[in-house]
Amino acid sequence: MPALRSHNAALVLDLLRVAGETGISRLELAERTGLTPQAVSKITARLRTEGLATEAGHRASTGGKPRTVLRLVPSAGYAVGVHLDRDELTTLLTDLAGTVVALRRRALDLGEGAGPVLDAVTEEVRELLAEAAPPGAVLGAGVAMPGPLDHRAGVPGRVTGFPAWEGHPVREELAGRLGLPVVLDKDTNAAALGLALRPAAPDSFAYVHLGTGLGAGLVLGGAPLRGDRTGAGELGHQTVQLDGPPCDCGGRGCLEVLCLAAVARGDTAGAARILGAGAANLVRLLDIDQVLLGGRVVLAAPEGYAAGVREVLAGLGLTAPVEVAGERDAVAVGAAWLVLAPVFGA
Amino acid sequence: MPALRSHNAALVLDLLRVAGETGISRLELAERTGLTPQAVSKITARLRTEGLATEAGHRASTGGKPRTVLRLVPSAGYAVGVHLDRDELTTLLTDLAGTVVALRRRALDLGEGAGPVLDAVTEEVRELLAEAAPPGAVLGAGVAMPGPLDHRAGVPGRVTGFPAWEGHPVREELAGRLGLPVVLDKDTNAAALGLALRPAAPDSFAYVHLGTGLGAGLVLGGAPLRGDRTGAGELGHQTVQLDGPPCDCGGRGCLEVLCLAAVARGDTAGAARILGAGAANLVRLLDIDQVLLGGRVVLAAPEGYAAGVREVLAGLGLTAPVEVAGERDAVAVGAAWLVLAPVFGA
DNA sequence: TGCACTTTGGCAACACCGTTGCTTAAGTGA
């Protein structure tokens, strides 16, 4: 039964989150959740005594008592987001609404191995909390890094180019050092989660990340797809040229190799066309609603890539919109959402 | 609250289904569901009075009162499965356990259009029920046909080669004619659903169907992935050769075109290699546990295709097992599961 | 200004579900 209670509470809380500063009335909550107004009254009363929700003004009357507007209290909880990139460490603090309230960035060499890097992470997070820590509860820390890794165990696999990380109990060690719950996930999954939780996000989409490598975060039916070994989203080694050049992975004609080769020779249009073919494969295979592009290479020429990918999709009669959505800190913000999402039942 | 009740009842019922003729005791049900033994007693008592479950002997004692074995009563409900193939109509009746109790088959030309074909379906189903109809309740009819189509509305789209079907309200019309609830889905989705509900089925797998065309049914986290427009699984038009031969779909180097070309020239090994590349893309992108092959072309040389696909996966270091699993009536049985699955919460 | 009407939201009693504490049933083993 507590499962039911927390489920409905999370449902209400999520609607409050999506409503944002506009707020939402009890009756609207009842309509959206399918609960009776009275049940919503009870649930919101509990949320208010817990400090998670608050009343904030009234709507205009429609001939009777005006509706009371309820809003989420963003300062009721905070989360740390950590992005371990190959050459950079981003650490930030967000409130319950996902708004960034503090951010730190420093250079980093992931190749130094787990020990020194986790020292740096611990130091950064401690300073972040010391400098911006609200008195309220910090719910935990989300950590995003390049895959492969095991999301459930919180342990990296053989990270490409950085074998020293394999098998290191990152989640456990950081949780001990920080005294906080820690969640570990792939960088692309974190980014996709953050994008999936934006208000009005489509139900299903792919976040395609073109940076040092090529990967994707897949969101299907509102939830990120991880797969049993957290391996889902390996877009880089999709074969798109059966007799193409060989790749370190053992295959031929891998999307990543072809795409990065075009980037290397300065052929943005060519790279976009190849990326578009990969995106089209995704749209067709998974019947998704949208393609979101991100990553350093894309951000260097956002319109070029968006237009190129759009053109390929249009040529195949696919109508899924293509947008550039990966802001610079998208992964770190998504990492914080790894901690926040469970609060809202996501 | 009724939602909770039926959810837990479905949970128990599904465990009874998977336990099959072996049966399962109340305490095992309690362990597997996380409910207390007392709650399981109440739920199973209800199921027994409803005729869905029955006591069937006892286990050996382990020093105390022996456990009572409970079993699903397969004859408590029946479902009709209809497979509308391009040139053949298969109609069958299964009990609650999915066991086929009657089957009819006849030639058919899907190109004749919805009217004559639905006449034939109505006739076949009526005769099937007249000949094998148990007095008990027939829960409904599941209908599987080539895509694209809209699962929710129960309406086909522009079926390749048979434009006359587009927009015809198949589900509604058949429901009216048969006086039964009707569910419509793509052939590959139906087959995948049937395979997903087998005891000991992997959590995530792809059913790859090579017949008149090439398609796939994707099962992720135990549930079939349909996508918002029931378009998921469009494996045939994945680009695997960027500069390959053009396809009617507007693309180049589509998997279906290349694979069927190899089949046409009698090159089974080549077709299997190409199919393997497509399967490898699936395994990597979705991190699935297994690849199941089916369809007429595969069934004509099952070991050849299985071995060829296995070889490609092994060469890429992928360990997902490859099996041939699509028996001749897999789609029709899966169609019946479209009706049965909701009973078991699937 | 007064009063009827509409709409919102809380209070109390209720029904339903799973849980807890205890009892009965049905075996084993010395």
Add this chain to the structure above:
DNA sequence: TCACTTAAGCAACGGTGTTGCCAAAGTGCA
């Protein structure tokens, strides 16, 4: 035969959302 073990049912309970009723807070017309 009797102590012990394990399974399953009975009764009382706590917690959830629901229903019926009433108070609060507006609008709009006479």
